[in-house]
Amino acid sequence: MEKKVLIVYAHQSAGSFSAAAKEAAVEVLKSKDCSVEVSDLYAMKFKATATAEDITGEVKNSEHFRYAEETKLAWDEGRLSADITEEQRKLQEADLIIFQFPMYWFTVPAILKGWFDRVLTLGFAYTKEKRYSNGIFKKTKALLSFTTGSQETMFSPTGINGDMNVTLWPLQNGILHYCGFQVLAPQIFWAPADAAPEDRSAMLAAWNTRLQGLLDEKPLFYAPMDCFDCEKSFQLKPESVEKCVKEFGLTAGTHCGKPLPPNNQMKAGV
Amino acid sequence: MEKKVLIVYAHQSAGSFSAAAKEAAVEVLKSKDCSVEVSDLYAMKFKATATAEDITGEVKNSEHFRYAEETKLAWDEGRLSADITEEQRKLQEADLIIFQFPMYWFTVPAILKGWFDRVLTLGFAYTKEKRYSNGIFKKTKALLSFTTGSQETMFSPTGINGDMNVTLWPLQNGILHYCGFQVLAPQIFWAPADAAPEDRSAMLAAWNTRLQGLLDEKPLFYAPMDCFDCEKSFQLKPESVEKCVKEFGLTAGTHCGKPLPPNNQMKAGV
Numbered sequence: 001m002e003k004k005v006l007i008v009y010a011h012q013s014a015g016s017f018s019a020a021a022k023e024a025a026v027e028v029l030k031s032k033d034c035s036v037e038v039s040d041l042y043a044m045k046f047k048a049t050a051t052a053e054d055i056t057g058e059v060k061n062s063e064h065f066r067y068a069e070e071t072k073l074a075w076d077e078g079r080l081s082a083d084i085t086e087e088q089r090k091l092q093e094a095d096l097i098i099f100q101f102p103m104y105w106f107t108v109p110a111i112l113k114g115w116f117d118r119v120l121t122l123g124f125a126y127t128k129e130k131r132y133s134n135g136i137f138k139k140t141k142a143l144l145s146f147t148t149g150s151q152e153t154m155f156s157p158t159g160i161n162g163d164m165n166v167t168l169w170p171l172q173n174g175i176l177h178y179c180g181f182q183v184l185a186p187q188i189f190w191a192p193a194d195a196a197p198e199d200r201s202a203m204l205a206a207w208n209t210r211l212q213g214l215l216d217e218k219p220l221f222y223a224p225m226d227c228f229d230c231e232k233s234f235q236l237k238p239e240s241v242e243k244c245v246k247e248f249g250l251t252a253g254t255h256c257g258k259p260l261p262p263n264n265q266m267k268a269g270v
Numbered sequence: 271m272e273k274k275v276l277i278v279y280a281h282q283s284a285g286s287f288s289a290a291a292k293e294a295a296v297e298v299l300k301s302k303d304c305s306v307e308v309s310d311l312y313a314m315k316f317k318a319t320a321t322a323e324d325i326t327g328e329v330k331n332s333e334h335f336r337y338a339e340e341t342k343l344a345w346d347e348g349r350l351s352a353d354i355t356e357e358q359r360k361l362q363e364a365d366l367i368i369f370q371f372p373m374y375w376f377t378v379p380a381i382l383k384g385w386f387d388r389v390l391t392l393g394f395a396y397t398k399e400k401r402y403s404n405g406i407f408k409k410t411k412a413l414l415s416f417t418t419g420s421q422e423t424m425f426s427p428t429g430i431n432g433d434m435n436v437t438l439w440p441l442q443n444g445i446l447h448y449c450g451f452q453v454l455a456p457q458i459f460w461a462p463a464d465a466a467p468e469d470r471s472a473m474l475a476a477w478n479t480r481l482q483g484l485l486d487e488k489p490l491f492y493a494p495m496d497c498f499d500c501e502k503s504f505q506l507k508p509e510s511v512e513k514c515v516k517e518f519g520l521t522a523g524t525h526c527g528k529p530l531p532p533n534n535q536m537k538a539g540v
Contacts, residue, residue: 012320012321012322012335012337013333013334013335013336014333015333015334015335016334016335016336042319042321046319048318048319048380048381048384049312049316049318049379049380049381049384050282050374050379050380050381051282051312052282063283063284063285064283064285064286065282065283065285065286066283066286066463067282068419104320104383104386104387105383105386105387105390105440105444105445105448106440106441106443106444106445107377107383107440107444108383109319109320109383109387110318110319110320110380110381110383110384110386110387110388111318111319111320111380113374113375113377113378113379113380113383114318114319114380116374116375116380117374117375117379117380118380120375132430149338150504151503151504153502153503153504153505154503154504154505156505157523157524157525157526157527158505158506158511158524158526158527159498159503159504159505159506159524160402160493160495160498160504160505160524161443161444161504161523162439162443162444162521162522162523162524162525163523163524163525166436166439166440166522166523166525167439167440167444167523169432169436169437170375170376170377170436170437170440171376173376173431173432174375174376174377174431174432174437175375175376178375193336223430225430228429228430232423233421233423233424233429234420234421234423234424234429234430234431235423235424235426235428235429235430236428236429241428251432252432252436253427253431253432253433253436253437254427254428254429254430254432254433255427255432255433255436255529255530256427256428257427257428257529257530257532258529259525259527259528259529260525260527260530262527
């Protein structure tokens with residue numbers, strides 16, 4: 001069956017390396033008979049800030065406006081703003097979502113953070129019951145594809161920027177896996193701005209090759225919900241600690257006080 | 271001498287717990303003879319997205335727009351937009367900056383990410399030479415003060431959200447310490463929305479008490495630049511690894527493959 005891909009793209013310039021990486025994804029995936037939609041956030045002038053204007057009509061409590069609760073209610077009643085609803089439609093139809101961006105300050109640029117804040121609303125993207133391995137998007141794959149300003153060595157466990165697995169944890173576990181997405185290994189383009197033209201070409205060629213098999217890739221590992229005490233503490237059950245340490249493997253976040261497993265946010269099956 | 275404090279505040283509602291925490295900081299710090307400025311980002315309708323409009327006049331390369339390089343040039347020539355320049359003035363004058371926000375998706379809301387992306391420009395806030403312990407703002411203290419939606423247990427090393435030290439690393443090391451700021455221990459208000467009124471009051475009372483001595487607090491530890499090979503890899507020098515493991519202590523990011531030290535992003539002197 002035809003697969004649907006959504007690319008959420010956040011770069012200001014069509015001449016950028018990020019644009020080239022996005023174009024490569026569009027081309028290869030279309031050649032694999034996928035239908036591909038692109039949300040070009042800067043071109044769309046996508047609104048980044050979470051405000052009461054995201055709700056059509058009256059808010060429930062304007063004195064004490066709470067974004068999650070108000071957007072939950074608006075979603076229930078079909079009163080979210082049109083730009084949010086349109087992104088939610090794209091997301092709901094997708095089998096795979098690729099986020100293509102330049103890393104700004106160790107995370108996504110504000111315009112993409114705004115996409116997460118505004119599109120992944122309570123009710124639509126998660127509930128208290130439906131999150132992590134029970135998450136709403138557990139049938140959907142998601143992948144971060146990004147450029148860095150720093151060299152790879154700076155992001156090692158002995159590097160000054162610290163282990164890239166640590167930097168990726170809040171994004172990959174806290175946003176993507178939280179909503180249930182199967183998180184594919186990130187595609188990291190290390191400092192393309194400082195690279196020689198032939199090295200930039202080689203990076204794009206490797207991405208091209210990876211794209212051929214992307215839809216068949218296995219996702220990163222996260223301990224399933226039933227390993228955690230989901231009644232109260234959401235901590236690993238005592239019997240699961242041992243299991244996670246030995247059998248499943250730890251993660252950068254749920255590390256149980258042990259050394260972080262190398263590359264657990266970078267490669268599947270480690 | 272009178273101290274200057276800047277509070278960068280990101281909540282939509284004056285009735286929120288975040289607003290109360292911000293008000294407490296204004297009151298206590300004024301009573302300690304500090305002058306306090308507040309950047310109320312939603313009230314200011316602060317622009318979150320990094321675009322060519324942040325530069326007055328022509329950009330250098332509109333075909334291949336690169337935000338860091340273009341804003342560096344604009345900063346050199348006094349052509350950054352007025353809203354950025356005004357925030358840079360406030361930041362430059364401050365002895366202490368408090369960021370007050372509700373955690374959205376394991377990090378700051380997009381509007382505050384936009385403040386980081388747009389205000390902390392190349393040249394003004396960092397250069398290749400001036401960062402981390404050699405950073406431009408090394409005489410300034412900075413602190414994240416935020417509310418969470420999740421309970422504290424969920425953010426433990428055995429919790430489903432993962433160790434809060436991991437979640438804080440990209441923000442505290444990657445943004446604040448990168449610019450040289452002395453990072454004070456974060457003020458975390460755990461799930462105030464789910465707390466009983468008396469517990470919320472107790473959280474604010476504890477913050478009030480902490481504020482009394484805030485300006486005299488010692489910052490968190492980060493290995494100084496001269497421990498790293500700053501010519502090339504920006505990795506810990508071989509002789510510094512041992513020193514960091516034993517003497518200084520590791521961090522959540524530069525963990526050298528050892529277990530993460532507990533609370534190194536949460537408490538000073540651990």
